[in-house]
Amino acid sequence: xxxxxxVFPGSNCDRDVAVALRAVTGTAPAMVWHGDSVLPRTDLIxxxxxxxxxxxxxxxAMAARSxxxxxxxxxxxxxxxxxxxxxxxxxxxxxxxxxxxxLRNAGLSFVCRTVNVEVATAxxxxxxxxxxxxxxxxxxxxxxxxxxxxxxxxxxxxxxxxVAFRYVEGENPNGSARNIxxxxxxxxxxxxxxxxxxxxxxxxxxxTDGRALFEGLLGVMA
Amino acid sequence: MxxxxxxxxxxxxxxxxxxxxxxxxxxxxPNLLELGIFSVMxxxxxxxxxxxxxxKTLPTTGPRVIHGPGENAGVVDLGEGLAVVFxxxxxxxxxxxxxxxxxxxxxxxxxxxxxxxxxxxxxLLDALRFGAPDHPKTRHLVAGVVSGxxxxxxxxxxxxxxxxxxxxxxxxxxxxxxxxxxxxAPSDRIFTSxxxxxxxxxxxxxxxxxxxxxxxxxxxxxxxxxxxxxxRPTVQVxxxxxxxxxxxxxxxxxxxxxxxxxxxxxxxxxxSSSVEMAAKGGSGIELDLSTVPCREEGMxxxxxxxxxxxxxxxxxxxxxxxxxxxxxxxxxxxxxxxxGRTTDTGRxxxxxxxxxxxxxxxxxxxxxxxxxxxxxxxxxPAPLLAxxxxxxxxxxxxxxxxxxxxxxxxxRRWVWEQYDHMVGADTVLGPGGDAAIVRxxxxxxALALTADVTPRYCAADPFEGGKQAVAEAWRNLTxxxxxxxxxxxxxxxGNPEKPAIxxxxxxxxxxxGEAARALDFPVVSGNVSLYNETEGxxxxxxxxxxxxxxxSDLSARAHFALRGDGExxxxxxxxRGHLGASLFLRDIAGREEGAPPPVDLSAEKRxxxxxxxxxxxxxxxxxxxxxxxxxxxxxxxxxxxxxxGAHVRLEGLPCPLHAFLFGExxxxxxxxxxxxxxxxxxxxxxxxxxxxxxxxxxxxxxxVFETExxxxxxxxxxxxxxxxxxxxxxxxxx
Numbered sequence: 001x002x003x004x005x006x007v008f009p010g011s012n013c014d015r016d017v018a019v020a021l022r023a024v025t026g027t028a029p030a031m032v033w034h035g036d037s038v039l040p041r042t043d044l045i046x047x048x049x050x051x052x053x054x055x056x057x058x059x060x061a062m063a064a065r066s067x068x069x070x071x072x073x074x075x076x077x078x079x080x081x082x083x084x085x086x087x088x089x090x091x092x093x094x095x096x097x098x099x100x101x102x103l104r105n106a107g108l109s110f111v112c113r114t115v116n117v118e119v120a121t122a123x124x125x126x127x128x129x130x131x132x133x134x135x136x137x138x139x140x141x142x143x144x145x146x147x148x149x150x151x152x153x154x155x156x157x158x159x160x161x162x163v164a165f166r167y168v169e170g171e172n173p174n175g176s177a178r179n180i181x182x183x184x185x186x187x188x189x190x191x192x193x194x195x196x197x198x199x200x201x202x203x204x205x206x207x208t209d210g211r212a213l214f215e216g217l218l219g220v221m222a
Numbered sequence: 223m224x225x226x227x228x229x230x231x232x233x234x235x236x237x238x239x240x241x242x243x244x245x246x247x248x249x250x251x252p253n254l255l256e257l258g259i260f261s262v263m264x265x266x267x268x269x270x271x272x273x274x275x276x277x278k279t280l281p282t283t284g285p286r287v288i289h290g291p292g293e294n295a296g297v298v299d300l301g302e303g304l305a306v307v308f309x310x311x312x313x314x315x316x317x318x319x320x321x322x323x324x325x326x327x328x329x330x331x332x333x334x335x336x337x338x339x340x341x342x343x344x345x346l347l348d349a350l351r352f353g354a355p356d357h358p359k360t361r362h363l364v365a366g367v368v369s370g371x372x373x374x375x376x377x378x379x380x381x382x383x384x385x386x387x388x389x390x391x392x393x394x395x396x397x398x399x400x401x402x403x404x405x406x407a408p409s410d411r412i413f414t415s416x417x418x419x420x421x422x423x424x425x426x427x428x429x430x431x432x433x434x435x436x437x438x439x440x441x442x443x444x445x446x447x448x449x450x451x452x453x454r455p456t457v458q459v460x461x462x463x464x465x466x467x468x469x470x471x472x473x474x475x476x477x478x479x480x481x482x483x484x485x486x487x488x489x490x491x492x493x494s495s496s497v498e499m500a501a502k503g504g505s506g507i508e509l510d511l512s513t514v515p516c517r518e519e520g521m522x523x524x525x526x527x528x529x530x531x532x533x534x535x536x537x538x539x540x541x542x543x544x545x546x547x548x549x550x551x552x553x554x555x556x557x558x559x560x561x562g563r564t565t566d567t568g569r570x571x572x573x574x575x576x577x578x579x580x581x582x583x584x585x586x587x588x589x590x591x592x593x594x595x596x597x598x599x600x601x602x603p604a605p606l607l608a609x610x611x612x613x614x615x616x617x618x619x620x621x622x623x624x625x626x627x628x629x630x631x632x633x634r635r636w637v638w639e640q641y642d643h644m645v646g647a648d649t650v651l652g653p654g655g656d657a658a659i660v661r662x663x664x665x666x667x668a669l670a671l672t673a674d675v676t677p678r679y680c681a682a683d684p685f686e687g688g689k690q691a692v693a694e695a696w697r698n699l700t701x702x703x704x705x706x707x708x709x710x711x712x713x714x715x716g717n718p719e720k721p722a723i724x725x726x727x728x729x730x731x732x733x734x735g736e737a738a739r740a741l742d743f744p745v746v747s748g749n750v751s752l753y754n755e756t757e758g759x760x761x762x763x764x765x766x767x768x769x770x771x772x773x774s775d776l777s778a779r780a781h782f783a784l785r786g787d788g789e790x791x792x793x794x795x796x797x798r799g800h801l802g803a804s805l806f807l808r809d810i811a812g813r814e815e816g817a818p819p820p821v822d823l824s825a826e827k828r829x830x831x832x833x834x835x836x837x838x839x840x841x842x843x844x845x846x847x848x849x850x851x852x853x854x855x856x857x858x859x860x861x862x863x864x865x866x867g868a869h870v871r872l873e874g875l876p877c878p879l880h881a882f883l884f885g886e887x888x889x890x891x892x893x894x895x896x897x898x899x900x901x902x903x904x905x906x907x908x909x910x911x912x913x914x915x916x917x918x919x920x921x922x923x924x925x926v927f928e929t930e931x932x933x934x935x936x937x938x939x940x941x942x943x944x945x946x947x948x949x950x951x952x953x954x955x956x
Contacts, residue, residue: 009463009466009467009554009555010377010463010466010467012377012378012379012466012645013379013645013647015646016645016646016647019647020647033553035553049645050379051376051377051379051462051463051466053463054377054461054462054463054464054466055377055463056463109369109372109639109640110369110372110373110376110640110641110642111639111640112376112638112639112640112641112642112643112644113639139644141376141642141644141645143376196644198647199644199647201647202647204648204650204661204776205647206644
């Protein structure tokens with residue numbers, strides 16, 4: 001399975017997700033610079049966490065308009081799975097690949113902790129490694145993770161079974177609407193989530209619950 | 223002929239004697255630009271003129287030390303071709319004036335010190351001291367400093383894994399923000415600042431130079447008056463995004479052979495970086511200031527040379543490597559310009575618009591800067607306080623709950639949840655433990671890191687307090703199973719021109735040195751912050767110690783959480799019930815007096831080596847070092863971390879119960895081991911002549927203390943947790 005990690009200036013989880021991808025796929029991902037306009041042939045594109053372009057203007061706003069994103073949009077249209085983690089999720093909403101937006105956390109502060117998350121659907125390449133309803137321990141680290149969309153959009157996401165992950169009721173760390181931690185595109189081939197599965201992939205991490213996300217992808221792509 | 227009035231000289235923080243010395247060195251009067259350059263180079267901050275004589279007494283060498291003090295950071299060999307590069311530095315004065323930017327740029331500065339040497343930063347720690355919680359400024363300062371650290375560290379993607387937060391009224395007008403960074407570099411690819419050889423291009427890279435931070439180093443070398451806030455324009459503004467680009471670009475360029483010498487522009491900016499590079503290299507330097515990338519129009523040479531704009535680097539390139547450097551900096555969208563070249567003249571010559579605007583010999587600016595042996599009155603150590611001279615609390619349970627919910631002992635979760643302590647995916651143990659553990663990327667080895675000092679001990683007895691800071695750092699590293707390697711120190715004191723303060727400085731350094739020697743724990747880098755006084759009131763002497771250890775096998779590490787029912791709890795080390803200068807005495811009995819706990823360095827070493835051997839052998843399930851609040855507080859922390867209670871039965875105590883529970887005797891640890899392994903641990907302790915006492919067993923949902931003649935005291939974990947977690951959020955919310 002070939003994978004590609006997009007590196008924006010200010011990305012800072014690019015290496016971490018590359019480590020997780022290599023551990024699962026056995027091959028190092030291609031690291032693609034934001035200024036490139038052509039993607040290598042790949043079975044998965046990852047937009048990593050970090051502070052692309054310093055998060056200046058709005059989180060993800062400038063990255064969404066970088067040269068490489070045209071190629072990412074094109075690949076996504078052709079069905080190449082795209083995974084956006086944290087800042088990557090913000091970029092996906094700014095690029096229009098996913099609906100809604102990520103607002104400043106309700107508590108106004110950056111929050112870094114390991115939270116309880118429920119798998120809301122197992123029906124996607126990203127979540128097929130889990131049982132629906134399974135409870136995961138996943139780290140979060142963000143200042144702007146408060147998922148927001150209008151009620152109509154939220155209803156549609158739920159009707160179409162596109163909520164991939166939810167914070168466990170009563171433990172919503174950022175004020176996200178309907179406890180949403182991650183959502184899928186209509187095609188179910190684009191996932192954006194605020195938690196960091198790559199920080200929950202090894203025995204020394206707070207949990208290994210993130211690993212099944214990458215393993216599930218491998219199962220589909222291989 | 224001189225047009226510089228005594229007022230201008232005084233405004234530059236130079237004494238009349240120092241000014242005469244400049245005239246003598248030049249054989250003429252300096253111009254204003256030259257005066258400015260001397261003023262920053264001879265500031266306390268850059269020259270260490272009051273402390274240097276004493277810093278020289280510290281042990282700085284050892285079999286693993288690659289670079290000791292004098293470089294941007296210390297470098298210690300980790301084996302397997304790697305080295306750890308680390309340093310702690312203060313950003314006290316700016317953080318008081320503008321807490322967010324002051325703290326943020328403190329983080330930025332220490333990161334640059336580390337990656338300037340070729341290391342990728344892997345961990346940050348922050349030792350923070352604030353004034354009394356009820357002082358009107360404290361809340362604002364805490365919130366600002368924490369968000370400033372978070373704003374910078376999170377963005378650049380270096381995990382903030384540990385540190386300290388303390389409160390004391392002596393910091394009301396002078397908070398302390400001490401930031402430590404550690405990085406990993408190939409041990410044969412360490413970059414230094416000495417610019418040897420003439421005719422090599424000098425390259426400037428990073429942010430453009432603006433008018434911010436002019437005279438920051440001078441500000442950091444004087445007391446505050448009531449008008450401190452008027453100095454806000456001297457605080458720099460940080461841009462972590464540019465720093466991230468600079469970090470990646472520099473590391474990319476360092477993988478080539480383009481760089482001969484490199485120095486970040488920190489305090490005193492372009493002045494100190496260029497002077498230090500040329501002076502250390504025994505060369506000379508010429509800069510054409512017309513070529514310096516400037517943020518604003520019409521900047522004068524004086525402003526350019528004294529600006530402390532952040533995120534800037536100066537490097538000397540191998541001739542011909544300019545193209546390689548330019549390609550990399552273009553890729554990262556960074557401004558870069560060749561602004562001069564090295565010479566063999568031993569002088570710094572600055573030109574601007576075709577004119578020579580400064581021409582100075584390097585010697586007087588650097589090596590021959592003033593060095594003072596300031597008068598110092600040896601401090602009188604506070605007298606010992608007998609354990610039974612402190613009355614027992616009426617309500618033991620209430621005292622314990624009050625203590626774990628006090629400003630200095632309550633949970634710091636509110637602080638560290640704002641720091642990304644996991645980025646890098648190598649954090650094995652983040653904030654809240656004895657020491658943080660950060661895996662060396664791609665290996666099964668790890669660094670252990672900690673920052674420690676107990677200022678109230680240093681106030682009561684600077685010598686013992688200095689020893690204790692080093693001993694506690696060593697103990698914290700040991701408690702996670704690491705072998706302590708080396709330390710960095712950040713010496714924060716008041717005005718050294720006062721003999722009593724100078725006496726604290728001297729004694730504390732002597733204490734640090736004694737402990738560092740005894741524990742084979744050399745000081746490889748450091749920073750001195752003096753003049754931490756406002757309106758004549760000095761801070762508690764605060765010689766903060768940052769320390770690094772090595773875990774050669776991640777699987778042999780210890781955590782402080784109680785986990786296993788039925789495990790046996792034991793206390794390692796001797797308890798006499800030392801309550802002098804303790805938190806119990808201050809916060810429960812309302813007395814700040816008495817000698818700090820004496821530090822027996824041979825007991826530290828013996829007990830610590832014993833505990834480390836148990837961890838390495840896999841004989842213990844939990845380990846926690848004892849410090850502030852003593853045994854009782856340590857047990858609460860262990861119980862809460864593992865969500866597991868314990869039953870503690872104390873018999874045959876050498877001192878009153880409250881002194882046993884809250885005394886802060888040194889060289890102690892609590893360990894938990896499997897029931898069937900307890901006898902072997904007892905035997906091993908006997909053989910190693912380490913005092914050991916059984917405390918009780920792990921289990922249940924309460925922490926229970928029992929002793930003869932007293933009804934058992936039992937506190938449920940949720941009650942402990944509420945007390946421990948509650949204080950900080952409540953304080954911040956007002």
